[in-house]
Amino acid sequence: MLRPARMKHPRILFLYLTKHSGHYAAAVAVEEAVRRLAPHAETMLLDSFQHTNPVLSKVTLRAYLAMLKTAPEIWQYMYDNAEFQARTRKIRDLLQRGSSKKLQAVLASFRPDVVVCTQAFSCGVLASWKQRMGLDHPALVGVLTDFVAHRYWAHEKVDLYIAPNEATQATLLSHGVPPSRVKVTGIPIGRQYAQAMDKTALVAKLGLQPGLPKILVMGGSLGLGPMKSVIRKLDKLPQPFDIVVVAGKNASLKEQLERRHRKGRHLTMILGFAENVHELMEVSEIVVTKPGGITTAEALVKQLPMIIINPIPGQETKNTEFLLSHGVAVQAEDANDVMLFVDEFLRNPQKLRQMRAAAQVLGRPRAAEDAAQEVLRLWAEKQQAVASVAARTDTRGGDWEPRRAA
Structure with a gap:
């Protein structure tokens, strides 16, 4: 008699899009939390687009960046647009079918019980594949890494959604x-952001000046936005403070900033891609940043007031609206605005205290752990369902076969 394979420990595949992105950070955060909660779990992290279409992955990234630079209104049109979704359905189906073939090889090799996707495209690929094949296995989880949900996430073959807030939960429900299938946990971030740290010791470790405010300037992993003009404007302010700049993987920007600000009025530390952003946020009074979901979720947990500049049309403009509505951020239209906000905040620390208090309410330091618990709960439910089928088969007698969806 054939019997269903009984896994003693969960096998979980994490799919993200682009290493060192917010999608990657969220996948790592949940994966690490899963391993803390279930030490014997077998896990695998995979850049889904790079694995399935390495050439197209590079071309798409370049086209995306060029679009944001020269025609951001096109991306604005494409984002969460029902008409665009309908018109591009055939193209998306072709891409998903091509991607699913290579992912099927990964599924056959690793044999995951659960697949966790932190980006909508890979989630759609797996959901569409399950639907075409009439399968219910593996279980599929979508982890949202922005404060809003667009319509491309919704699919009947996704077993669980990890949502950042109740408003996003309501949006998913409105899409059917x-x-x-929707659990609100917050956006998953690294455990280190919730850990208490000695600020005085960190300032000394980082080589910054003790007793002075620190202004953190970030442009995401790609170092996007008017960072050069922002730093130039900040350096004109008369108040004493340090500036810490994270240029990400933008080596050209880092080199230019290093040349220009060697003899500025304020001590200016220029960093490339930083692994210690949690430390930089800990010592800072304000962060000037693009409103990516992961970065802003980290800032909320660190209770760090935000000055938002140059949001990407679509997800980042929606994130901005969410953050502004909760009083944890202000939006600057340009570098001069940034300078004026910093000047105001340094002269009026009460405003910063109010923003910190609002961030404390909104931040979700346990989001990764809560998301991991939901993933493991889903795994346990699926295992129990398989065991129930096996028990009924044993009672009836005869061979057991994996059941396709009805």
Whole structure:
């Protein structure tokens, strides 16, 4: 008699899009939390687009960056647009079919019980594949890494959504997702952001000046936005403070900033891609940043007031609206605005205290752990369902076969 394979420990595949991105950071955060909660779990992290279409992955990234630079209104049109979604359905189906073939090889090799996707495209690829094949296995989880949900996330073959807040939960429900499949945990971030740290010791470790405010300037992993003009404007302010700049993987920007600000009025530390952003946020009074979901979720947990500049049309403009509505951020239209906000905040620390208090309410330091618990709960439910089928088969007798969806 054939019997279903009984896994003693969960096998979980994490799919993200682009290493060192917010999608990657969220996948790592949940994966690490899973391993803390279930030390014997077998996990695998995979850049889904790079694995399935390495050439197209590079071309797409370049086209995306060029579009944001020269025609951001096109991306604005494409984002969460029902008409665009309908018109591009055939193209998306072709891309998803091509991607699913290579992912099927990964599924056959690793044999995951659960696949966790932190980006909508890979989630759609797996969901569409399950639908075409009439399968219910593996279980599929979508982890949202922005404060809003666009329509491309919704699919009947996604077993669980990890949502950042109740408003996003409501949006998913409006797209037809059953309430039982949406769990609100917050956006998953690294455990280190919730850990208490000695600020005085960190300032000394980083080589910054003790007793002075620190202004953190970030442009995401790609170092996007008017960072050069922002730093130039900040250096004109008369108040004493340090500036810490994270240029990400933008080596050209880092080199230019290093040349220009060797003899500025303020001590200016220029960093490339930083692994210690949690430390930089800990010592800072304000962060000037693009409103990526992961960066802003980290800032909320660190109770760090935000000055938002140059949001990407679509997800980042939606994130900005969410953050502004909760009083944890202000939006600057340009570098001069940034300078004026910093000047105001340094002269009026009460405003910063109010923003910190609002961030404390909004931040979710346990988001990764809560998301991991939901993933493991889903795994346990699926295992129990398989065991129930096996028990009924044993009672009836005869061979057991994996069941396709009805």
